[in-house]
Amino acid sequence: MLALLAMIVPLLTSSVVVQIDKPDPVLVEIGGTVDLNCTATGCPEQPSFTWRPVDDKPFKPIKEENGFVSFKSQALTNIEMVCSVMCNQTRPLTRKRKIVVYSFPSDPEISGEDNLTVGVKQTVTCTARNLYPDEVSVEWVHGNMSVEGRNFIHKEQAGTSTVSSKYIFTPTALDNGGNITCKVIQIIPAGHGKSSNITRTRSAPLTVNLNYLRNIIISGEQNLTIGKTLSLTCNSDGNPLPVPVWTKAGKVLDSTNISTIVITNITWSHAGQYDCEANNTAGSVKSSVTVIIQGPPGGTQVSVSPSAEMLSGQNVTISCTALSFPPATFTLFRQGHRQPLQSGDGTFHLLHLTHEDTGLYLINITNHLGYVMETFQLSVASSPVLPAAVLPTVGLASLLTALVLLLRFLRSRKHSNDIGNGMVDIVENAL
Template sequence: MARVPALVCLFLSGALMRAAALRVELSPGAPLFKLGSRQRLACSVADCPAAPVISWTPLGDRPLNADVRTRDRLSVLTFDPVGMEHEGPLLCRVTCGERRKDAKTDVRLYAFPSDPEIRGGRAVRAGEESTLTCEVRDLYPAEALTLEWLRGGRVVGSAAGEVRAAYTFAPRGGPSGENLTCRATLDLRDLPPEERTRQTVARLHVTFAPVVTALSDPGAVMAGSVLVLRCSASGDPPPVLTWTFRPEGGGSAQVKGHGEELALAAQAGEFRCEARNREGRHSRAVRVRLNAPPSNTSMSVSPGREVPEGRRVTFTCRSHGAPPPVLVLSREGEELRRSDSAPSLTVSLSVRPQGPARYRCDATNAFGTEHVTRNVTVEAPPRNTTVTVAPSATVRAGENVTVSCRSAGFPPPEVTLEKAADGTRRRSADGVFRLVNVTAGDSGLYRVNASNRRGYQVRAFRLSVTEPGAEAEATAGVLVPAAVGAAALAAGALLLDYMRRSKKKGSYRLTAPARERRPFGAICA
């Protein structure tokens, strides 16, 4: 009876062994090995009460070519290094007593040893087509590779399943040049992210014609100040900057300097900055205006500053300034004409006979005022000439006689007193003659001549000097024409009675009648 429980236990143990399935596991389950690396593949056994037998078998006609180490329920297959012959299906077979079980896996391989390599000319000319080639060496498997070209961060070309891709483009010029990127992506399951993508940047040396990128514009500046201009340009090779100047109003261009900055005395006109290298040239210009107070103000008078009466006089005012000044012509403070913002002002006037008159030209703008004056004299021959004899034209011997002559004209007439009998002449700056202690010999016809460079006018009178006690004839104050003739004698007779009645008045004002006031050659009568 005691052996019955033992048989029952043995029966139950066998039943349990048959019930527990034999387990075989491979690690890693989906191996992806890098060519040339050292890798391990483990086969582990579970639910085998006895010591299992583990073997490795590659499927296909290829060697295992790996190191196998088995201990208890674990067998490790070591690939050192991983080679192409290791790719493919691999079987781990486990025998546990009467049971046998296989675990199968597929060993996958890859190689991505280096970054893409870009070939082609790195020195290119902007705008001209150029071709670059991107290639990934020793990569495996090629069918899982994608090559992409990136330009400015944007994909511009791609190729799948190929280890080489070309890109043809026309490079752009610019101050920072241009870069192209070749990005290679190996799209394999279970490949670590850091092993998935590699890229290379081609830093192109793009030569291009220069471009003036900035030019300062001062606008309007004050005359006499220092003008500073700045210019910047891009280009490859680096361009040479040259400054030229063309004056306002035209003219040929003049070279003023080189470099990014130009400093010189302010000038009005066009300043141009030109950038030049072996690829070409480019320029930009700026126009400079000057602010300046009026200067070089002038006034011309035509035909001259001394003109005869009746002539028209033309005044021309000119002045420089920026903005152009307002010109005003005035005479003795009275405005005659103005011209707003014009380089010149011309006025033609008919002037009156007068002494010197002051004409003034004022030039004014927002930055100052300047003026110039001219004196203009209108010349006229003597006219309205009068002669006064005091105390009288009939006097006693020993008395003093004063002869005064007044005459209008310009320049002021010069007056001479001439005794007709002997031609004796006296001159007076003020037209006054003093005959002191006269005698009978001083009696006779006298001529008073008022003259200037524009003409003359003559007045005549007769002086009678009587001895003391003698009956004086009233002949004083008779105006006789300078030309002797019958008309002159008749005129003297007509005035004889007047002279007799006037001798006691003490003096005579001798004035030619209005009809005889002629500008040239008039004679007192």
């Protein structure tokens, strides 16, 4: 009979299954509460449960009943708990769970990420405090790129550690408004080649004292027709926010807002170069555009040089100017004549004019948007000609007058010498 019981008891024991509801190991922060529940199935009668540490250290559970136990973790101490189950067998059935204690109470802290300056090296520090154990890895992400840092470990008196990692970089303008992320991964050894990881991450925005100024972009229609509205906008990127100033030919222009100028009903005077200069504490940048105004010819002027009244045989230059874009062509007509003259710059040279060239002249100034006409009068007079006998007559009279005067002089000296008497005879014979 005893032999039969000895055979039955192992059979009963082997059919009992003992389980604990937590995976092995059980991670718990220092000072945290551990709750474990041990169950047994296949036991024909109500089993009895007992919890104890493997090394039989003093153990004070908060609560223990029917396989459930709750207790506080001990500071910096890993323990292994055993659940013993008695189910009509001479020896208890057991299950173990290793309680691994760790400390990682808060997310890491990031410092040095604000008030960065473009082009100046900066050290950003990530710090994780009160760690146990201090086996950690630190990962940095700058924007979307993983970067390397340098790690430091400082042991605290309470047995925990402070881990810090420093990342050194030189900020650029693109960093402003970006993010930097520090990820601290705590590695918790569990024995038998096993480990568990606790990960905490902290991200911080980068605040860069950029003091930068980028190129200017000018937008707006720059080829317009007279009477339209000119609108130009000047955009520049910088920190602090750049202040744009519009000028034309050195004169500051009023703008409808800080970056846009609007001019309605434009005229020829609005054509030309417009300059936008943006300024901030980083300096200044400048950009220019040329505004082209198109329209029919206008503002015409005609000049005749040396004069519109001249003598036959003289030359004259006619100059005509006009405000026009596209450039105008100039055609000179004489009233009553069919053969015009053309000029690309509005200058005409008329040579060896005669009285027949007197009359009314017209200049047609034309581009594809319209035309305008100008008129002027030329008057060519014949040159005055003296009769052929006038000059000899005048010369003889003068000569006779001179001879009479000479004769009177010589007669006054007739009795003074022989030379005087001879000269009187010569003059009188000539007369």
